[in-house]
Amino acid sequence: MSDTPSPAFLGKTTPLPASPEEAALDYVPNPRMGSVYMVRFSAPEFTSLCPVTGQPDFAHLVIDYAPDRTIVESKSLKLFLGSFRNHAGFHEDVTVGIAERLVREMKPRWLRIGGYWYPRGGIPIDIFWQTGAPPEGLWVPDQGVAGYRGRG
Numbered sequence: 493m494s495d496t497p498s499p500a501f502l503g504k505t506t507p508l509p510a511s512p513e514e515a516a517l518d519y520v521p522n523p524r525m526g527s528v529y530m531v532r533f534s535a536p537e538f539t540s541l542c543p544v545t546g547q548p549d550f551a552h553l554v555i556d557y558a559p560d561r562t563i564v565e566s567k568s569l570k571l572f573l574g575s576f577r578n579h580a581g582f583h584e585d586v587t588v589g590i591a592e593r594l595v596r597e598m599k600p601r602w603l604r605i606g607g608y609w610y611p612r613g614g615i616p617i618d619i620f621w622q623t624g625a626p627p628e629g630l631w632v633p634d635q636g637v638a639g640y641r642g643r644g
Contacts (some may be wrong), residue, residue, distance in 0.1 A: 499565045506567070509575040512589075517572055518565035519598055528601075528629045531563060532556050535573050542612065543580040550610045551583070554635040557594070557603040558627050564598055583609045587619035595623060602626045608637045616640035 499518040509515035535553040542549050553573070576586060587607030595603050604622030618639065626632050 499568065501567045501571060502565060506571060508577070509571055510578060512572060512575045512579055512593075515572040515575040516568065517593070517597055518568040519562035520565055522559045522561055522563050524559075525561065528558060528627055530556055530558050530630055530632060533566070533569060538573060538576065540576040540586050541578065541580040543582060546580065547612070548577075549583065549612060551587075552608040552610075552637050553587070553590070554606040554608070554637060555591070555594070555603070556605075556632065556635070557598075558601040558630050560599055560601045562598050564594060583607060583617045584619055588621045591621050602630065606635045606637060608640070611640060 499520060500516060501518060533553075533555045535551075535555075538551045538553045539548050540551075541547070573590070576590075579586070581589070587605055591603060591605040594600070600623075602623055602625075604620070604626075607617075607619035609617045609619070616639070
């Protein structure tokens with residue numbers, strides 16, 4: 493029997509956490525230890541709340557990381573990201589805070605996040621953060637999200 497705990501949410505009906513602080517992220521052993529590879533999560537319908545007006549803010553988040561000993565279990569990440577629907581925070585705080593929590597808990601070899609926020613007040617805001625240079629030999633494709641162009 494393994495001493496690695498089973499994912500807490502996988503295969504179970506799980507309510508959305510009330511806040512990012514209450515959300516638990518599950519990590520499982522990296523099934524390809526020693527391989528240099530990248531994992532990408534895209535959340536094209538991410539939402540949080542404006543800390544001033546309480547109105548919803550929308551973003552397309554792209555999280556890329558090169559695992560070390562663990563990988564993040566995707567359902568727990570989905571629940572964590574969903575918990576921001578009730579969270580008020582500036583775009584910069586939300587985007588960088590998501591990345592820093594993953595880095596602190598998962599300890600990947602490398603991680604970057606792109607937060608492509610839709611306009612409010614006529615100005616789209618894009619936030620980019622990474623831990624440093626990617627590991628040698630890692631294929632890092634473009635995140636594939638075009639800058640906001642409006643309609644058409």
